[in-house]
Every structure is written in structure tokens, then in C-alpha cells.
Amino acid sequence: MTIAYLGPPATFTHLAALKKFGSAVKYTECSNITEIFTEVEKGNADFGVVPIENSIEGAVSHTLDMFIDSELKICSEVYLEITHYLLSRKKNLSDIRRVYSNPQVFGQCRRWLEKNIPAAELVEVSSTARAAQIAVEEPDSACIASRMAKDIYNLNILASSIEDIPYNITRFLVIGKTLVEPTGNDKTSIMFSVKDRVGALHAMLTPFKKYRINLTKIESRPSKRKVWDYYFFVDLEGHYKNSSVRNALAELEKQASYLKILGSYPKAEEVS
The missing domain is CATH 3.30.70.260 (ACT domain)
Structure with missing residues (x-):
């Protein structure tokens, strides 16, 4: 079984996919939500995992828009508690000049960023894991990403749980080609x-x-x-x-x- 997800490894979509399917299946990383739909539609992946809404920032409009023309079906859903970490090769907040993450994450951490590193430039990228990759390449940069990203990309934790609202949940959908039979719930x-x-x-x-x-x-x-x-x-x-x-x-x-x-x-x- 092959699962398409929003990559690179260590995105929250990757974590949601692991929560749903475990580590025994094959994972294929995609660069954006459109590519996830395309991989499943072409049969290159059996299922895809896409974000649909966050308890703080609301709906993920890109995912909603994809359903307008796609014939794929929703097969399952996954809820994931989101904890954001500020990661960098540096060890001090005062050394950070730029912060990379995706737009939804910046929205979830806005107040913390304004209070703690107001002078830092905020740069939007496609995913939290892509932000981690850039933070590895740029010494004076940081990223907002998952705890898993710290381990994969060998970064330092400058701050943890920086989301403005502690109860931060993202809902993900599993998309595929078949309708699911009733379970009673x-x-x-x-x-x-x-x-x-x-x-x-x-x-x-x-x-x-x-x-x-x-x-x-x-x-x-x-x-x-x-x-x-x-x-x-x-x-x-x-x-x-x-x-x-x-x-x-x-x-x-x-x-x-x-x-x-x-x-x-x-x-x-x-x-x-």
C-alpha cells in the first residue's frame, strides 16, 4: 500500500499519515496538495492524506477547492494535536534573522512571534518540513516545525509549544477512489x-x-x-x-x- 502525503518528511501531514497507517506501508512525498490528489487519481498511490481544517485558523481552502473537480472520495479522517517548535542551527533567539514556515503555522503562532522575535523576517514556504530544510542551510534562520523535524534535520530547539492557543488540533482527510461501508458511527x-x-x-x-x-x-x-x-x-x-x-x-x-x-x-x- 502506498500513501501520498505533503512532504518532505516530518510535516504534520506526514505525522497524521503515520498515525493512521503506521510505518509498515510505503510513503510517497508530494510538494503540494494538488499533487497528492493527482498521485491518487493516477493510481500511483492508494490513498492520500490532506489537511482540511485547523481549530485556530479554520478551513484549508486549497483542499476544499480540489474536491470541486476531483472524483476522489473521503475514506477516513484523522485528528492530530499540533505542537509547534522553533528550531534552528543557532542556540539563541537573538541570533535569528528569518523564520520559515507555512502560512497557517504563522497564523497559529502570531502573538508568540511578535513578542519574542519581533524583528525577524517571516518567510512563507510550502510546508513545515521544507522550512526545516532551509533552516539547516541558512545558519541565521529558524523554522517552526514539528518535534520530528528536530530529529530528522538535526536542529536545536529554541522554544517549544509556541502556538498562541494550547488546544491546537488539525483535522486531516484520507482520500481514495472507493466509498466506505457504514460502521454505525x-x-x-x-x-x-x-x-x-x-x-x-x-x-x-x-x-x-x-x-x-x-x-x-x-x-x-x-x-x-x-x-x-x-x-x-x-x-x-x-x-x-x-x-x-x-x-x-x-x-x-x-x-x-x-x-x-x-x-x-x-x-x-x-x-x-
């Missing part, structure tokens, strides 16, 4: 677009109230096909094969201009 993800009329979104949500289906998430993203046209992404409790969910989706489909089931999958145990 499932979640379903869908996307839809509404017809251009007054009260359309309210009407779209009415079937879920009718069949007593709990919605756990709703996000909107521009369709990028027409001005002010949006797709809505919804997570709901239950499996698409459950009668109540099936009936609600059937009513939704009659009213929506577009509906896609992204997948039904077992609920993951949330990190407490």
Missing part, C-alpha cells in the same frame, strides 16, 4: 451549489432539520466559474446509506443546482 461530507433565488440556502438546509440530521460543519468557497457563485461544503452525522441521510439528500438534490457526495466514513476519535 459515521460522518458524511457533501458539496452543493444553490439556485440563484431569495432564501435558497435556507431551503437547502431544511431537509436536514426535517430528518433530524446534525450538521457539524458548513463552509463556502467561490466556484471560480461565475462571479458571486459559491459551493457549500457540509459535514453531517450519519452515513449516506442510512435512510434518514438518504432521504434528506434526495430532497436536497431536487432543490440544489449541483450536489456531490464526497464520502461517508467512520468518525475519528477527537483529541481532547
Whole structure:
């Protein structure tokens, strides 16, 4: 079995993949989220692991946008507690001139950075592990990355747990080509677009109230096909094969201009 993830090794996506699949499978690193989808679509990987939302910074828009044109399904989810480390070849904060990490991580550590190294230049890169690689190459630089990155890239820990909010959780999705059978404790993800009329979104949500289906998430993203046209992404409790969910989706489909089931999958145990 081959798993595609956002590389290089030691990214949080890599850690989520290891949590889900262990170390006995083959891992292939990708440079961005689009490449993860492509590797699975082409059959070069059996599954891919992608970030979908963070408890502090919210949804990962790139992942949501990929589902618009992709036929891949959500097969599983993983929650990972995130602890950020400031790593460098240097041993003192005063020596740091630049800090590398990805945009979401900077958002999660903003206050700590402003308080402790306000003069440092913040440089965005594709992943925390790529940031670690650069920190190895640039002596006066640091990165914000995982504890695993410290070990792999032989860096010093200048500070730990630098996230502004301690309860920092990222949710990841496992994507593949097949739909998953019900387990009795499932979640379903869908996307839809509404017809251009007054009260359309309210009407779209009415079937879920009718069949007593709990919605756990709703996000909107521009369709990028027409001005002010949006797709809505919804997570709901239950499996698409459950009668109540099936009936609600059937009513939704009659009213929506577009509906896609992204997948039904077992609920993951949330990190407490």
C-alpha cells in the first residue's frame, strides 16, 4: 500500500499519515496538495492524506477547492494535536534573522512571534518540513516545525509549544477512489451549489432539520466559474446509506443546482 502525503518528511501531514497507517506501508512525498490528489487519481498511490481544517485558523481552502473537480472520495479522517517548535542551527533567539514556515503555522503562532522575535523576517514556504530544510542551510534562520523535524534535520530547539492557543488540533482527510461501508458511527461530507433565488440556502438546509440530521460543519468557497457563485461544503452525522441521510439528500438534490457526495466514513476519535 502506498500513501501520498505533503512532504518532505516530518510535516504534520506526514505525522497524521503515520498515525493512521503506521510505518509498515510505503510513503510517497508530494510538494503540494494538488499533487497528492493527482498521485491518487493516477493510481500511483492508494490513498492520500490532506489537511482540511485547523481549530485556530479554520478551513484549508486549497483542499476544499480540489474536491470541486476531483472524483476522489473521503475514506477516513484523522485528528492530530499540533505542537509547534522553533528550531534552528543557532542556540539563541537573538541570533535569528528569518523564520520559515507555512502560512497557517504563522497564523497559529502570531502573538508568540511578535513578542519574542519581533524583528525577524517571516518567510512563507510550502510546508513545515521544507522550512526545516532551509533552516539547516541558512545558519541565521529558524523554522517552526514539528518535534520530528528536530530529529530528522538535526536542529536545536529554541522554544517549544509556541502556538498562541494550547488546544491546537488539525483535522486531516484520507482520500481514495472507493466509498466506505457504514460502521454505525459515521460522518458524511457533501458539496452543493444553490439556485440563484431569495432564501435558497435556507431551503437547502431544511431537509436536514426535517430528518433530524446534525450538521457539524458548513463552509463556502467561490466556484471560480461565475462571479458571486459559491459551493457549500457540509459535514453531517450519519452515513449516506442510512435512510434518514438518504432521504434528506434526495430532497436536497431536487432543490440544489449541483450536489456531490464526497464520502461517508467512520468518525475519528477527537483529541481532547
